[in-house]
Amino acid sequence: MKYLVTGGAGFIGSHLSERLLAEGHRVLVLDDLSTGRYENIAHLEGRANFEVRVASVTDPAIVERCVNEVEGVFHLASAVGVKLVVDQPVKTIETIVGGTDNVLKFCARYRRPVLLTSTSEVYGKSEKIPFAEGDDCVIGPTTTRRWAYACAKALDEFLAMAHWNESRLPVVIARLFNTVGPRQTGRYGMVIPRFIEQGLAGEPITVFGDGTQSRCFAHVLDVVGALVKLMETPAARGDVFNIGNAEEVTILQLAERVRTLTGSKSTIRLVPYSQAFAAGFEDMVRRVPDLAKVRRMIDYRPTRNLDQILDDVRAELTTDRT
Ligand code: UDP
Numbered sequence: 001m002k003y004l005v006t007g008g009a010g011f012i013g014s015h016l017s018e019r020l021l022a023e024g025h026r027v028l029v030l031d032d033l034s035t036g037r038y039e040n041i042a043h044l045e046g047r048a049n050f051e052v053r054v055a056s057v058t059d060p061a062i063v064e065r066c067v068n069e070v071e072g073v074f075h076l077a078s079a080v081g082v083k084l085v086v087d088q089p090v091k092t093i094e095t096i097v098g099g100t101d102n103v104l105k106f107c108a109r110y111r112r113p114v115l116l117t118s119t120s121e122v123y124g125k126s127e128k129i130p131f132a133e134g135d136d137c138v139i140g141p142t143t144t145r146r147w148a149y150a151c152a153k154a155l156d157e158f159l160a161m162a163h164w165n166e167s168r169l170p171v172v173i174a175r176l177f178n179t180v181g182p183r184q185t186g187r188y189g190m191v192i193p194r195f196i197e198q199g200l201a202g203e204p205i206t207v208f209g210d211g212t213q214s215r216c217f218a219h220v221l222d223v224v225g226a227l228v229k230l231m232e233t234p235a236a237r238g239d240v241f242n243i244g245n246a247e248e249v250t251i252l253q254l255a256e257r258v259r260t261l262t263g264s265k266s267t268i269r270l271v272p273y274s275q276a277f278a279a280g281f282e283d284m285v286r287r288v289p290d291l292a293k294v295r296r297m298i299d300y301r302p303t304r305n306l307d308q309i310l311d312d313v314r315a316e317l318t319t320d321r322t
Contacts, residue, residue, distance in 0.1 A: 002026040004070040005055045006103060007077035008292055009036030010174070011184040012117070016074060017041065017225040021050060023228065024198035029310055030066050032056040035080050040183050057099035060106075067106040072231060072284050073114040075103045075131040078153075081188020085149040091114070096152035100159060108163050113229045115279050116160050120177040120244065120287055121150040130290040133175070133240045142284050164238040177244025177289045180309050182316040183218030192217065194238065195255055199262030204269040208276045211252030211268075219312070227296040236297050237308045244289040245302040261310050290300035 004021055007013040008029030013036065017027045026049040029041060032179065033054055044050045056060040057077040067073060077099050078084060078093035100116065107114040123131040124139040137154055140147045163169035186194035197206045226243045230236050249257075255268045273281055294300045304312075 001072055002028065002075045004028045004030060004066050006030045006073070006075045006099070006100040007036060008077060009038060011040065011181070012179055012220055013074075013076045014040035015181070015220045016076070016227055017044060017050070018226055019224045022045065025049070027051070028066060028070055029053070030062065031077065032054060033304045034179045035188060035319050036259055037185075038076070040257070055108040055320070056095075057102060058095060058271055060102050063102040067103070067110055067112055070112065070276065073103060073107055073112050074117070074227060074231065075100065075114060076117045078117070079149070081190060081212060082146065082281070083187075083189035083277070086145050086281055089145050089148055089194050090276055093148055096149070097308065101184075103108065104159055104163050104169065105170070108167055108169045111169075113231065113237070114160075115219050115227060116156060116171060116173045117227070118153050118157050118240070118285045119150070120175055120242070120289065121129075122157065123156045124288070125282070125284055127285075129212050129286055130246065130288040131242065132290040133242060140282055141146050146281050151156055151308065158258060168238075170234070170237045172230050172233075175240060175242050175246045176218075176223060176252060177242065177287065178215045179220050179223045179244075180217045182312055184313070191215070191254065192309065192313055193317065195258040196262060196310070196317050199258045199264040199266050200314070200317055202266055203262055204253045204267045205259060206269050206276070207251055207255050207270045208271050209251075209263055209273050209283060210270060211309060212250055212285075213283055214250045214288075216242065216245050216279065216288050217306055218250050218302055218308055219309050222302040222304055224276065226294065229300070230294075235236045241294040242289040242291055243294055243300065244291065246289055246291055246303070247306055248286070249273070249306060250286055257306075258312065261314060
């Protein structure tokens with residue numbers, strides 16, 4: 001198969017491209033290198049079955065050409081990271097909604113199967129733990145910038161389902177929960193690369209709020225395996241699936257584990273949210289995926305735990321520093 005991977009130079013997209021190539025597929029990456037990095041895919045360039053186009057998913061002419069050339073589309077291109085979402089609110093909404101509109105429109109026109117990557121953010125501040133796909137999304141007010149991301153992604157999901165309902169566009173939606181691993185940058189806020197960089201540098205590890213908020217982290221290699229399987233499973237079309245890992249950790253516990261792992265003398269510094277972010281930020285207290293549905297559909301079982309995730313990220317960042 002020849003697949004288009006939008007956002008293929010990003011952290012998750014580059015691992016996905018690698019996986020697809022390893023399975024014998026051809027890959028066309030569309031990425032504007034805004035948050036993605038060329039270094040993520042530099043090692044793939046030159047392979048006969050790999051091609052890159054540097055352009056934005058918001059450009060309809062380019063998207064049409066790319067979709068026309070392939071047999072299936074993984075749509076990962078998106079604004080990413082809480083920091084970027086809060087700092088660049090217009091670009092965030094335009095990229096998410098405009099980009100997905102283009103991808104779905106041309107996939108519908110050329111009848112290409114498409115996998116849309118969404119996010120656990122769409123559950124918002126729901127307190128019903130764990131989050132199952134049929135649960136209500138509890139989004140905050142439009143005056144709080146963070147929720148624009150959740151709403152834009154939810155609108156993408158609605159649009160995908162609308163195409164499915166109107167014309168049976170073969171589309172499947174994957175809601176990703178805190179995906180982590182090598183190549184993720186801490187620049188846009190992601191907590192694990194930030195903590196490990198701070199630990200390795202002996203700088204204070206900055207825990208936002210009181211650190212009692214929790215997350216469940218999934219290894220990117222588990223996640224990309226699930227994305228490929230979902231795409232290859234016709235029974236999954238017209239539906240939404242959580243992908244993640246249900247192992248929960250508080251951010252304070254995470255900071256302590258990183259300090260031990262990096263053998264660091266770093267202190268742990270609690271930073272009030274009001275100092276960490278511009279106005280318009282609100283954190284989620286807990287976010288745990290219910291994985292029953294995706295397990296039933298593709299027998300998904302994450303095989304890498306938090307220790308392995310932390311080890312892999314540390315190994316990469318240690319190499320970078322030497
Ligand atoms: N966080 C933190 N310190 C940092 C970066 C993030 O304490 O330097 C916290 C953040 O407030 C959130 C959690 O870590 O509670 C996960 O943040 P991230 O941005 O990685 O992902 P999110 O789950 O918020 O999308």
